[in-house]
Amino acid sequence: MNASSALLVLTGTLLTACGYGATFLLSMHFKLLGGNDLDTGEALAGAMLGTFGGILLVGWLARHVGAARMTALSALFIALGLAGFGFVERVSPLNVLPGFFMGFGWGSFYLAAPMALAERTSDSDRGRWFLRLGTFQMTGMTGGPGLAALTIRYWHWPVNSVLYLIGGLCVIGALMLESFGRTAPCKRLSPVQKQGLRNVHAIFHTRAVYPIVMIALGACVFSGLMTFQMSLMQGTGAHAGTFFSVYAVTVAATRWLLGQFVIRARREAATKVLLTLMVLGILATFAVPYHVMFHSASAVLLGTGFGLVYPVIETQVVNDSDAGHRHAALTWFVASYFVGVFGFPALGAWVLVHIGPGALMTLITLCGITALLLAILRDRRGIDTLSRA
Secondary structure (H helix, E strand, O other), X not given: OOHHHHHHHHHHHHHHHHHHHHHHHHHHHHHHOOOOHHHHHHHHHHHHHHHHHHHHHHHHHHHHHOHHHHHHHHHHHHHHHHHHHXXXXXXXXXXXXXXXXXXXXXXXXXXXXXHHHHHHOOHHHHHHHHHHHHHHHHHHHHHHHHHHHHHHHHHOOOHHHHHHHHXXXXXXXXXXXXXXXXXXXXXXXXXXXXXXXXOHHHHHOOOOHHHHHHHHHHHHHXXXXXXXXXXXXXXXXXXXXXXXXXXXXXXXXXXXXXXXXXXXXXXXXXXXXXXXXXXXXXXXXXXXXXXXXXXXXXXHHHHHHHHXXXXXXXXXXXHOOOHHHHHHHHHHHHHHHHHHHHHHHHHHHHHHHHOOHHHHHHHHHHHHHHHHHHHHHHHHHOOOOHHHO
16 A cells, blocks of 8 residues: 555544544533433434444445445545534434434444455555554544544634534545545455354354454443543543543554554453553542542553554454454454444443442443453463354
8 A cells, every 4th residue: 555545544534533533522512402411322322323224234335335435435424423413402312313323424434444454455464554544543533522622621612613623524534535445446356255243153153252342341441431531520620631632642652652562462461461451541530539640640541551452352353254254253343342332321321320420430440340351261261162162
């Protein structure tokens, strides 16, 4: 892949990821409209439904228009969802609709983007490109809302104006991704792929089952701390924009500085170390009321742990599947991720409103510890245990 094509796909990914990151502003948006975190959870539940719609259709659509073009169309759906949220002036059940468009776009993008790269890279360099793609994705997902939160706080921009602006960035991203598909056509003929959420037996009786479950739990941690950051930090003196910004800088810095080392390291050991850092990041959040510096420490630990573990286990899912099931394995991986990203906030919102922030933090902690225990169990029982069942 030449430099210009790489610049198009990575920058387009960055701008599109800013669109997903705007969902972290929904808690603020609905509170300004007179709602609460239950409305945020409801909108993200709609996003989860849209996600599964996108995941189920992206394989079929990619065969007709190409995976790269599918990423461009996905960015447009995200822009449409953001415009819908910006247009809403009062809380109503119709907030599920822009959430559905947002989820459909991001779910499609999250699957189509690695598919497009997998079609254009070899097994030997796929991990390096997945790492780069993930770096730009995570930078946009957290850096975008970080800058947006600072803009709202210091420049006093209305939240709906910020949503429109980020939607415009997604449109620009769509144009760049479309250009990428034209300038870097797929020259390798891929084997016939088993698409969608079928072939569950073939996927879940391979090495891929562990990272598929672990990414769901890690996504619960990520979405829980990000979506409800403003509510969890209320009264502590910490600001959500600082957490988003420190997290984004940490992810970008650690992936560029440590990414190649992590990719080359023994994957089993790297996964456990990174998940341990993620759990420590959760525990640091409990200490924020005692000293605000724990807020930044939590962002650094979470950004290093979850930020680095994602591309490691995404590469494992692809390389540990046979050639004919790689798209299906990625489909399950992405579906599992979005169960955590969009499904957990719906549960977390109920826990936060009806039980309290302490209960929500305990639930998030349990998700992180369970992911770590699964990584340990994977080594102790042996990777091939399920395949012999």
